[in-house]
Amino acid sequence: MYKIGIIGERDSVLGFMSLGFSVHEVSDAGEAAGVLHKLVNSGEYAIIFIVENLAERLAGEIEAAKYHELTLPAIISLPGNSANTGYGMSAIKNAVKRAVGADIIFNKD
Amino acid sequence: MAQLRVNPTRMELKKIQARYDTARRGHKLLKDKRDELMKKFLDIVREDKVLRERVEAGLAGIYRSFAVASAVTGHEIMVESLIMPGREVALDVGYKNLMSVTVPEFRAEILGDGGAAVFNYGLAFTSGELDASLRELAALLPYLIRMAELEKAAQLLAGEIEKTRRRVNALEYIIIPQYLETMKSIRMKLEENERGNTTRLMKVKDMMIEKKIMSKRRDAEEE
Numbered sequence: 001m002y003k004i005g006i007i008g009e010r011d012s013v014l015g016f017m018s019l020g021f022s023v024h025e026v027s028d029a030g031e032a033a034g035v036l037h038k039l040v041n042s043g044e045y046a047i048i049f050i051v052e053n054l055a056e057r058l059a060g061e062i063e064a065a066k067y068h069e070l071t072l073p074a075i076i077s078l079p080g081n082s083a084n085t086g087y088g089m090s091a092i093k094n095a096v097k098r099a100v101g102a103d104i105i106f107n108k109d
Numbered sequence: 110m111a112q113l114r115v116n117p118t119r120m121e122l123k124k125i126q127a128r129y130d131t132a133r134r135g136h137k138l139l140k141d142k143r144d145e146l147m148k149k150f151l152d153i154v155r156e157d158k159v160l161r162e163r164v165e166a167g168l169a170g171i172y173r174s175f176a177v178a179s180a181v182t183g184h185e186i187m188v189e190s191l192i193m194p195g196r197e198v199a200l201d202v203g204y205k206n207l208m209s210v211t212v213p214e215f216r217a218e219i220l221g222d223g224g225a226a227v228f229n230y231g232l233a234f235t236s237g238e239l240d241a242s243l244r245e246l247a248a249l250l251p252y253l254i255r256m257a258e259l260e261k262a263a264q265l266l267a268g269e270i271e272k273t274r275r276r277v278n279a280l281e282y283i284i285i286p287q288y289l290e291t292m293k294s295i296r297m298k299l300e301e302n303e304r305g306n307t308t309r310l311m312k313v314k315d316m317m318i319e320k321k322i323m324s325k326r327r328d329a330e331e332e
Contacts, residue, residue: 001199001200001201001218002199002200002201002202003198003199003200004198004200004217004254011179012172014175014187014188014191015171015172015175015191015242015243015246016246017191017192017194018191018194018243018246018247019194019196019198019246019247019250020194020196020197020198020219020220021198046200046202046213046215047200047215047254047257049253049257068264068265068268069265069268071204071211071212071213071265072202072213074213074257074258074260074261074264076256076257076260076261078164078168078253079165079168079169080172081172081175081176088161088165089158089161089165091260092154092157092158092161092260092263095154095263095264095267096151096154096267098267098270098271099147099150099266099267099270099271100147100151100270101274104151
């Protein structure tokens with residue numbers, strides 16, 4: 001049995017407590033990176049949600065640690081309480097670009 | 110174009126011919142694999158895009174009503190109400206093989222007692238907005254999990270597609286032309302040798318005939 005974790009600022013992640021996620025409050029990207037590595041290495045988590053503004057700043061770190069190549073956990077960004085950056089959508093867009101070589105799904109918008 | 114450094118012999122030619130055949134077959138297979146991966150990947154991404162739009166819209170609404178609830182009841186009471194959840198969500202993880210890429214499948218299991226446990230607080234001090242937003246959030250859970258599953262699959266497939274594409278291109282533009290070039294040069298060398306051989310034979314024959322003519326002429330003069 002695996003857990004679902006969520007990393008983000010207090011206001012964004014508070015509600016997820018009620019769902020039974022294991023909530024990790026952080027105040028900045030540095031702290032978030034530490035928590036992320038700890039969660040991934042613990043091996044207890046199958047999904048780790050990260051609030052978008054933090055996910056954007058952690059992108060380089062995630063790339064360097066090659067977490068994308070692991071089967072577990074899935075590291076997914078979610079929009080937060082404030083400053084919805086659209087990073088989650090652009091991450092898929094980038095995956096399409098990487099795989100296909102051109103953006104063929106999102107070019108409409 | 111680069112070619113392999115090998116001795117121009119028939120044996121090497123046969124060896125390279127065999128390797129060339131294998132490379133051609135591998136190239137075709139990898140190309141098929143790439144196309145199929147791409148098809149699966151695009152299906153996943155299309156579904157994920159729809160799902161993500163829905164989740165993001167849902168979350169935006171939830172954050173709004175959360176803000177309202179927080180304003181009505183005060184931050185401390187909110188935290189107090191939420192800090193001890195009545196349920197825990199656990200994930201059962203299965204694995205699926207998509208074109209030799211292992212992709213996780215998630216099934217959520219909610220521990221603790223079912224629906225009512227989302228509200229694990231007294232209703233006296235909290236506002237109705239909180240109840241509503243929590244209910245919406247709970248309804249969003251299956252979508253969140255499905256979205257995570259799809260995005261993880263998309264990430265893994267994208268990596269595999271990239272790798273496969275690189276292999277296909279390496280075979281198509283480097284390995285196969287290299288073999289062709291090498292085979293051509295070996296054939297040319299062999300033909301050249303053959304021609305050299307023929308010329309040499311002709312020359313030797315000429316010399317022999319000349320010798321014979323000379324000796325016959327000498328015989329005729331002596332008589």
